[in-house]
Amino acid sequence: MAQQKTRIVLALGGNALQADSKDTRAESQLVTAKETAKPIVDLIQEGHEVIIAHGNGPQVGQMIATYETAAQANANIPVMPFPECGAMSQGYIGYHLQQAIRQEMIARGMEKNVATIVTQVVVDKSDPGFRNPTKPVGSFFTEEDAKKLMAEKGYTMKEDAGRGWRRVVASPEPIDVVEAPIVKTLVEAGHVVITVGGGGVPVINTGKGVLEGVPAVIDKDFASEKIAEMLDADYLIILTAVEKVAIHFNSPQQKELDTMTVKEAQQYIGEGHFAPGSMLPKVKAALKFVESKDGRRALITSLEKAKEGIAGKTGTVLTK
Ligand SMILES: Nc1ncnc2c1ncn2[C@@H]1O[C@H](COP(=O)(O)OP(=O)(O)O)[C@@H](O)[C@H]1O
Numbered sequence: 001m002a003q004q005k006t007r008i009v010l011a012l013g014g015n016a017l018q019a020d021s022k023d024t025r026a027e028s029q030l031v032t033a034k035e036t037a038k039p040i041v042d043l044i045q046e047g048h049e050v051i052i053a054h055g056n057g058p059q060v061g062q063m064i065a066t067y068e069t070a071a072q073a074n075a076n077i078p079v080m081p082f083p084e085c086g087a088m089s090q091g092y093i094g095y096h097l098q099q100a101i102r103q104e105m106i107a108r109g110m111e112k113n114v115a116t117i118v119t120q121v122v123v124d125k126s127d128p129g130f131r132n133p134t135k136p137v138g139s140f141f142t143e144e145d146a147k148k149l150m151a152e153k154g155y156t157m158k159e160d161a162g163r164g165w166r167r168v169v170a171s172p173e174p175i176d177v178v179e180a181p182i183v184k185t186l187v188e189a190g191h192v193v194i195t196v197g198g199g200g201v202p203v204i205n206t207g208k209g210v211l212e213g214v215p216a217v218i219d220k221d222f223a224s225e226k227i228a229e230m231l232d233a234d235y236l237i238i239l240t241a242v243e244k245v246a247i248h249f250n251s252p253q254q255k256e257l258d259t260m261t262v263k264e265a266q267q268y269i270g271e272g273h274f275a276p277g278s279m280l281p282k283v284k285a286a287l288k289f290v291e292s293k294d295g296r297r298a299l300i301t302s303l304e305k306a307k308e309g310i311a312g313k314t315g316t317v318l319t320k
């Protein structure tokens with residue numbers, strides 16, 4: 001039986017772009033993107049309106065580190081500022097997703113266009129996120145190497161959910177998605193749109209329509225939630241490396257959750273079940289979306305299980 005058409009914002013996690021976090025080559029990302037395209041095109045083929053968002057932590061961190069290293073070696077090479085690196089990461093990742101999704105649609109005889117919108121997201125210049133960097137970017141390091149980098153380069157680095165040490169940067173909250181009306185027009189015309197890549201390029205509104213990029217990385221789960229509200233989406237689906245959200249994660253008491261009410265989610269957040277910088281923003285984004293309007297649904301699951309998840313067979317569903 002055909003499923004009801006829904007407007008879905010799909011937030012792609014890091015594993016949708018880099019199957020192996022140590023292999024950051026562009027060629028490998030394109031291969032991974034081609035696998036990622038399959039479950040996405042399944043949803044498009046079922047008739048859903050799909051808007052795609054994605055992270056950029058590893059990619060933007062790599063770009064910044066490359067520029068910094070090049071500038072250190074050659075004084076004629078200027079360091080590319082953070083917002084510009086964010087914009088480049090949207091273009092680079094969007095290009096891979098466009099290629100992969102287009103190829104998959106052609107293989108299935110589907111006639112649809114797919115495009116990336118370089119998206120700016122307004123933040124507040126007095127957001128407390130600017131004073132307390134929390135967003136992990138770039139590669140993972142051992143504690144020893146991280147301490148050396150902190151001393152040498154003045155980076156702030158933190159341990160990331162048991163996976164190693166990473167540089168952390170400011171991560172303000174998204175307030176407004178500048179290009180949302182264009183995205184809406186394209187979606188309503190039947191096109192597949194990739195937007196708020198890497199959470200969007202963070203900009204502050206300096207008045208009279210002048211936007212200015214700021215050095216930060218917005219969490220893509222929060223930016224996805226924001227655009228999902230602005231597009232009046234039915235569904236926010238956050239795809240990551242795990243099939244279900246768990247409490248007592250990584251402990252003998254680990255319990256995977258099929259559903260979580262808003263009240264339960266708030267309780268679990270208070271009890272510290274979700275790691276900051278990894279699962280916590282996903283649960284918070286899902287919670288905010290479900291609370292924003294009656295009838296809105298949110299699902300957290302793995303990329304491979306997206307189709308089953310939307311059919312109600314797996315994943316963790318947030319309910320009111
Ligand atoms: N309570 C939890 N339940 C499930 N996974 C968790 C939990 N806390 C932390 N995680 C970890 O968070 C990861 C997802 O975060 P991350 O990899 O940063 O996101 P993304 O997929 O957006 O790149 C999961 O793969 C898992 O290792």
Ligand SMILES: NC(=O)OP(=O)(O)O
Pocket residue numbers: 013014054055056057058136197198199217218219220221
């Ligand atoms: N911008 C962002 O949230 O990136 P990741 O999902 O890669 O951390």
